[in-house]
Amino acid sequence: MANNTLIIKLGGALLESDEALTALFDGLTQFLEQQHRPLVLVHGGGCLVDDLLKGLGLKSSKKNGLRVTPFDQIPIIAGALAGTANKQMMAKAIQSGLKTVGLCLADGGLCNVTQLDPELGAVGDCQPGDASLLHSLLDGGFLPVISSIGITADGQLMNVNADQAATAIAEALGADLVMLSDVSGILDGKGQLISEVTPDKAEELIAKGVITGGMEVKVKAALHAAASLGRPISVASWRYPDQLSKLLAGGDVGTRISA
Ligand SMILES: Nc1ncnc2c1ncn2[C@@H]1O[C@H](COP(=O)(O)OP(=O)(O)O)[C@@H](O)[C@H]1O
Numbered sequence: 001m002a003n004n005t006l007i008i009k010l011g012g013a014l015l016e017s018d019e020a021l022t023a024l025f026d027g028l029t030q031f032l033e034q035q036h037r038p039l040v041l042v043h044g045g046g047c048l049v050d051d052l053l054k055g056l057g058l059k060s061s062k063k064n065g066l067r068v069t070p071f072d073q074i075p076i077i078a079g080a081l082a083g084t085a086n087k088q089m090m091a092k093a094i095q096s097g098l099k100t101v102g103l104c105l106a107d108g109g110l111c112n113v114t115q116l117d118p119e120l121g122a123v124g125d126c127q128p129g130d131a132s133l134l135h136s137l138l139d140g141g142f143l144p145v146i147s148s149i150g151i152t153a154d155g156q157l158m159n160v161n162a163d164q165a166a167t168a169i170a171e172a173l174g175a176d177l178v179m180l181s182d183v184s185g186i187l188d189g190k191g192q193l194i195s196e197v198t199p200d201k202a203e204e205l206i207a208k209g210v211i212t213g214g215m216e217v218k219v220k221a222a223l224h225a226a227a228s229l230g231r232p233i234s235v236a237s238w239r240y241p242d243q244l245s246k247l248l249a250g251g252d253v254g255t256r257i258s259a
Pocket residue numbers: 010011012013044045046163180181182183185186187188210211212213214215216218
């Protein structure tokens with residue numbers, strides 16, 4: 001199989017805008033027609049989980065950008081991420097005429113997931129595993145759409161941060177990785193886009209409290225992937241799918257994170 005596989009991670013806030021979701025999948029379809037690159041989508045859905053837990057009267061909190069996941073909440077969270085979010089993404093892909101397969105991190109042993117930290121409950125650390133199922137699907141012309149739910153060797157469902165899941169999958173495939181979020185990239189203290197972030201710059205911005213929460217997790221995951229894959233990782237917005245080709249050609253779009 002061609003080794004120019006592209007992983008695009010889609011932040012969950014995209015699911016809150018039907019218009020943006022349609023535009024993105026139309027953009028992805030055009031991109032695939034032009035570039036013929038094997039593409040894998042990895043998605044989040046944090047806001048969907050927030051809404052669902054709130055609706056059920058359940059409290060939820062985050063530690064360093066990661067959701068504390070009590071074991072009795074994992075069935076609900078897995079339902080939201082591997083169920084609703086995954087199928088809503090697939091639905092848009094199908095509407096755009098793409099042949100798609102919905103997966104989680106456990107399918108075909110794609111990722112090895114273990115408990116990250118007992119204080120976080122059912123939250124998984126995610127390491128690259130067996131990518132042969134993905135290779136087969138890509139060879140068959142399918143678009144894999146992957147949620148960030150994992151299963152440990154002991155059979156425990158785990159909630160994995162979707163940026164960490166995307167980096168492990170990019171490592172498993174040796175693929176390029178682009179993270180599309182609800183912001184245009186990493187912003188400085190004045191809200192201006194930063195075009196390039198190195199490990200030193202990231203450390204400085206995190207220490208100053210400029211990069212926080214979900215973006216801190218994203219930047220750390222991207223720095224790890226940039227180092228292990230030996231290429232930069234881009235963080236940009238899902239609002240401008242027409243800029244994807246420019247971004248991949250090294251153009252001035254979003255933030256480039258290099259190790
Ligand atoms: N320096 C920063 N630049 C941009 N966004 C930041 C920054 N620091 C924190 N954030 C927050 O990070 C969010 C993106 O992270 P997250 O919500 O995890 O996105 P996604 O769901 O796309 O993974 C932004 O919406 C913003 O609120």
